[in-house]
Amino acid sequence: MTHPLVPPITDLAIPVAEQLGLEVVGIVFHTNQRPPVLRVDIRNPQQDTGLDDCERMSRALEAALDATDIIPDPYVLEVSSPGISRQLVTDREFISFKGFPVIVSTSTPDEGQKEWIGQLIRRDETKVYINQKGRVTEIPRDQITRVLLGEGQ
Numbered sequence: 001m002t003h004p005l006v007p008p009i010t011d012l013a014i015p016v017a018e019q020l021g022l023e024v025v026g027i028v029f030h031t032n033q034r035p036p037v038l039r040v041d042i043r044n045p046q047q048d049t050g051l052d053d054c055e056r057m058s059r060a061l062e063a064a065l066d067a068t069d070i071i072p073d074p075y076v077l078e079v080s081s082p083g084i085s086r087q088l089v090t091d092r093e094f095i096s097f098k099g100f101p102v103i104v105s106t107s108t109p110d111e112g113q114k115e116w117i118g119q120l121i122r123r124d125e126t127k128v129y130i131n132q133k134g135r136v137t138e139i140p141r142d143q144i145t146r147v148l149l150g151e152g153q
Contacts, residue, residue, distance in 0.1 A: 003028075003029040003031060005029055005070060005071060006027050006028070006029055008070050009027055009029070009071075010024065010027050012061075012064055012065065012068065012070065013027060013040055013061055013064075016057070016060050016061050016064050017042055017057060019060070020053070020060060021044065021045075021046065022042045022043065022044055022045075022049075022053055022056075022057055023043045023044075023045055023096060024040060024041070024042055025041045025042065025082050025086075025092075025093060025096060026040070026041040026082065026086075026093075027039070027040050027041070033076075035073070035074045035075050035076055036071075036073070036075045036076070037075065037076045037077075038071070038076070038077050038078065039079075039080070040077070040078070040080075041079075041080055041081065041082045041086075042054065042057050042079060042080075042081060043081060043096060049081035053081070054080055054081065055079075057079045058077060058079040061077065061079065065077070086148065086149045087146055087147065087148050087149075088102065088120075088147045088148070088149065091123070094120065094122065094123040094128075094147075097120055097149060098120055098121065098122060099119055099120065100119065100120055100149055100150075101117070101118070101119055101120075101149070102117070102118065102119070102120045102130060102147055102148065102149060102150050103115060103117050103147070103148045103149075103150045104116040104117075104118075104128060104130060104139050104144060104146075104147050105144070105145045105146050105147075105148075106139065106143040106144055107143055107144075107145050108143055110139070110140075110143065116130060116132070116137060116139055117130075117132070117150060118131050118132040118133075118137060119131040120147075121136065123141070125141075126141055126142075127139060127140055127141055128144060128147060
């Protein structure tokens with residue numbers, strides 16, 4: 001379940017990232033740790049996300065959060081890139097990671113397979129489409145258990 005502070009933090013973080021030429025791809029607030037940890041995953045749409053991108057976003061977001069009082073108690077801010085094995089969930093993530101390698105897992109075997117590896121083409125209301133060595137594979141969404149970013153093919 002999403003922490004209630006995540007939506008206002010997201011509303012603050014997205015314009016900060018956009019000013020830096022970055023995208024926010026995920027925010028999680030871990031309150032079970034002392035101090036709590038706010039993790040913000042970013043992506044540079046122009047090139048591989050680097051340490052410099054994370055540092056710039058961390059400084060800018062920390063200043064923006066300090067200027068508001070969204071998080072009144074001490075916390076730790078972690079800014080990183082999504083990395084490998086990140087699960088894709090939202091429409092925005094499926095759009096952002098179009099063309100990236102993915103691993104699609106299904107609950108029931110289709111053509112004897114429960115795992116599909118290829119480049120993400122798109123997702124619509126009923127299917128996820130991937131490119132497998134030039135061939136388009138359509139996987140019904142109601143059979144998909146998860147879609148992970150994969151390693152380069």
